[in-house]
Amino acid sequence: MSRVAPLITELNRHFWTGGAAGELKFLRCVDCGYYLHPPAPLCRKCFSDNIEVAAVSGRGHVVTFTVNHQQWRPGVEVPYNVALVELIEQPGLRLTTNIVGCSNEQIAIGMPVTVQFESAGDASDPVFVPLFRPL
Amino acid sequence: MSDQLEHRSVISGIGISKVGRKTGLSGIELTVSAARAAIADAGLVPGDVDGLTTIGDTSRAAVQDALGLQLAWGVTGNSAEDGNAAGAQLGAVVNAAMAVASGLVRHVLVYRTVQMKGGDVTGTNAVTGSREWMLPFHEYSAVNMAAMVAQRHMHDFGTTREQLGAIAVTARRHAALNELAVYRSPMTMADYLGARWISEPLGLYDCDVPVDGSVAVIVSAADYAADCPNLAVRIAAVGTALRGRPSWDQGEDYPRGAAWDAAAHMWSRTDLKPHDVDVAQLYDGFTILTLDWLEALGFCAMGEGGTFVEGGINIGLGGSLPLNTYGGQLSAGRLHGYWLLHEACLQLRGQAGARQVHGADVAVAAAGGGPLGGCLLLTR
Numbered sequence: 001m002s003r004v005a006p007l008i009t010e011l012n013r014h015f016w017t018g019g020a021a022g023e024l025k026f027l028r029c030v031d032c033g034y035y036l037h038p039p040a041p042l043c044r045k046c047f048s049d050n051i052e053v054a055a056v057s058g059r060g061h062v063v064t065f066t067v068n069h070q071q072w073r074p075g076v077e078v079p080y081n082v083a084l085v086e087l088i089e090q091p092g093l094r095l096t097t098n099i100v101g102c103s104n105e106q107i108a109i110g111m112p113v114t115v116q117f118e119s120a121g122d123a124s125d126p127v128f129v130p131l132f133r134p135l
Numbered sequence: 136m137s138d139q140l141e142h143r144s145v146i147s148g149i150g151i152s153k154v155g156r157k158t159g160l161s162g163i164e165l166t167v168s169a170a171r172a173a174i175a176d177a178g179l180v181p182g183d184v185d186g187l188t189t190i191g192d193t194s195r196a197a198v199q200d201a202l203g204l205q206l207a208w209g210v211t212g213n214s215a216e217d218g219n220a221a222g223a224q225l226g227a228v229v230n231a232a233m234a235v236a237s238g239l240v241r242h243v244l245v246y247r248t249v250q251m252k253g254g255d256v257t258g259t260n261a262v263t264g265s266r267e268w269m270l271p272f273h274e275y276s277a278v279n280m281a282a283m284v285a286q287r288h289m290h291d292f293g294t295t296r297e298q299l300g301a302i303a304v305t306a307r308r309h310a311a312l313n314e315l316a317v318y319r320s321p322m323t324m325a326d327y328l329g330a331r332w333i334s335e336p337l338g339l340y341d342c343d344v345p346v347d348g349s350v351a352v353i354v355s356a357a358d359y360a361a362d363c364p365n366l367a368v369r370i371a372a373v374g375t376a377l378r379g380r381p382s383w384d385q386g387e388d389y390p391r392g393a394a395w396d397a398a399a400h401m402w403s404r405t406d407l408k409p410h411d412v413d414v415a416q417l418y419d420g421f422t423i424l425t426l427d428w429l430e431a432l433g434f435c436a437m438g439e440g441g442t443f444v445e446g447g448i449n450i451g452l453g454g455s456l457p458l459n460t461y462g463g464q465l466s467a468g469r470l471h472g473y474w475l476l477h478e479a480c481l482q483l484r485g486q487a488g489a490r491q492v493h494g495a496d497v498a499v500a501a502a503g504g505g506p507l508g509g510c511l512l513l514t515r
Contacts (some may be wrong), residue, residue, distance in 0.1 A: 004270040007261040037385065038268060064290070064390065066282035069332040072275035073257035079332075082274045084283055084384055096384050097272050109290045120271060121260060129271050 003129055004073075005121030011039045014053040019117030019128025026093070028054040035090045058115030059135060060087040063094060067104045079104060085113055085132050101133030139404065140236035145367035146228075146513070147242070147355035148177025149480045154315055154348035154468050157251055162193035165349035166248045167201050173351035174202075178364040179242055184353070186234050186243030188212070188227040190471075193248040193349075207240050220377035222509030223393070224418075224472035224502040229373050229509065231354035241356045247473040248349035265382070278342055280383045280505055281421035282334035284390040288423060289336060291438065296336060298441035299422040300327040302458070303340045303465050305447035306419065310462025312452075312490040317344055317468040341422040346468035350477045366484045366515060371497070374401025374510040383505040393508030394424075394431035394501065401499075401510050402433070409433040412512075413495040414482045415456050416475035419463040424504035429458075432499060432510070457492045472502025476511065483515050 008016055011027075018025035027036040029043035030050040042049045065083035081104050086094045099107050100116065113132035121127045150172025152165040174181055181202045187195050187209035195209050212219070212226045222229040224247070231243035257275045258266065274280070288294045304324055310316035322340065330339035360367035374397035379386045381393075388395065402408075409432060417428040426440035434456055435443040444450050450458035461467050461478040468474065479498040481487045487495075501510035 003273065004258055004262055005260045006267040006271055007263045009263075012267070064283040064287040066279055066286060066337075067332070067335040068273070068279055068282075070276070070278070070334065073273065074255070076273055079335075080273055082272060082279050082283070082334075084389075092385065092387055092389075094384050094389075096268055096274055109287065127271075 003118070003120040005127050008127065011041065015039065016127040018055065019130060022117065023055040024058045024115045024130050025053050025055050027051050035093050037093055056087055056089045060085045060113055060132065062099065062107060062109055062111045062113060064109055065099065065107050081107055083107065083132070095130060098131050099133065100131045106134070140233055141370040141372055141404070143236035143357050144232045144354050145357050145360045145363070145369055146352050146480055147359055147363045147367050148173045148175070148179065148353035148365065149477050150174070150176055150351045151315065151474070151477055152349040154346050154470070155317060156346055158347040160347055162248050162250055163197050163201055165250070165347060166193045166198050166246050166351070169248070169349035169351040170198065170202060170244055170246055173244065173353050176365060177242070177353040177355065178362065179353065184242050184244045186231060186240035188230045188243055188245050190224060190227045190247060192250070193246075198244075198246065204244070208234055219381070219507070220375060222373060222375040222397070223507035225476065225500065225509040225511055226375065228352065228354060228476065228511060229375055232370055232373065235354055235356050241359070243354045244351060245354055246349060246351040247471050249469060249471050250347045251345045268384070276334070277504070278334045278337060278421060281423050282337045284392070284427070284505070285336050285421075285423035287390040288426065292441065294426070294441035296328060297324060298445050299341060299426065300324050301444045301447045302419065302422040302425050302450070303327050305444075305450050306459050306463040306465040308447070308451065309460050309490055310466035312488070313461045313467055316462040316466055317346055318466045319462070337421060337423070340465065343420050343464035343469040344466065346470070348468060348470050348474075350470050350473035352476065352480070368480045368483050369514045371407055371512040371514050372401045372404035374398055374404075374508070376400035377506070377508065381506045386506070391431070392427055392505045393503055394428050395508075397501070397503070397508035397510050398428070398431040398433065401512055405512055407497060407512060411497050412456065412499050414460060414479070414492045414498045415458050416460070416479045416498065416500045417458060418472055418475065418502045418504060419459055419465045420469065420504055422465070425458070427504070428501050432501065452490060452492065460487060460490045460492060472500070475502060476500045479511075479513050483513060
């Protein structure tokens, strides 16, 4: 079965559609440069509401991961991995995601990775889920 | 600190329902059973209860109506949110203590009722909130978040599966001494290691046991202690703080969770120290969460939780810190932190039977994992 898709709003549209052009995008504070994740209407560091959408490199490293064996969602093949990836742009800027392009046994904490996208949701108006592969 | 809110109330009564797998009992039946036991245990009748708190599910309205309660005040705190600075699951006890301390109410019935849930847990499209950042990536269960915390703990500190297993095996040993516990047959380390994976590095016995059941406690004004038929349990300090981000995966101190803020908050409100604690009841929804609480509460240094629990010596009955003496959620059953509280009270009252920790004067009960954390320091 396909991935669960998010509800798209004006606040998160950049994140879930940036992958159409191969870009991983976050909200970022124009004044202090802090990336905001999850998306928020003001900067939680300097409280500026001068916020822009900014593309990042898509590169990061694996902070931790798990190989899930339990069948939670009908049709999703197990085992599969879930990983936490921290992006190079900012300490603590992390995505819960999946590692692709290698076996579950090859995943390691600290492993450098780069983003790639998988479409999900309504085929006529898809979202693009950011996944990561070994760099 | 004699004027602090914790000292203005006591836990005057405790009660627990039948606990089991798929009991067929409704939430209101389970709740009324626990509530009536707690009210009687406190030497009260339903007409004495003027406050009601819970963290949700079986509704306050249903309980109020079933018991004919005449309330001055009641509130439902929601722990299903991914983070709250209200004591997490144990927040309903803190709410009750605050209401009593304020003078608004005199006897508050606090309950938590849990029922096994079936069906699809993975949701449908158009997810929002914290689930937006989990479900599209096939992260459907808290076990996945806990497993990633465990993986990181193992990487950073050399924690082993056998060390996590010591928590599960010790809990089962304790459950054998508790006739209410759901799983009481002996479990060996080989059993633990041989169990199927749920989410690596966590296996079946790293996960708590879903059950139906309910626990209720009565939080009363401190001056009622003299009239209690049972020893009134005193609240030395509460820990409710959540200073870090309310998130499983964005915390500055990842993989440390909300437990650390709550624990530091609790110790800041008392002169007691970790070495004063005689018995600990620490949340074991997953074994790694118990390890996090042991470190957060200062029973061992950060990263040394694995060594502390290894072999089950320190955490067994007769050890330096008997842990989850009723069997924990891992073996007795998952009552969402409230059986931990019930057991802490039983131990302080000296009523824990074959599993009684002798000279138990100070106990800690703690609940939560990830962005949820709340703890109570309790004394005779």
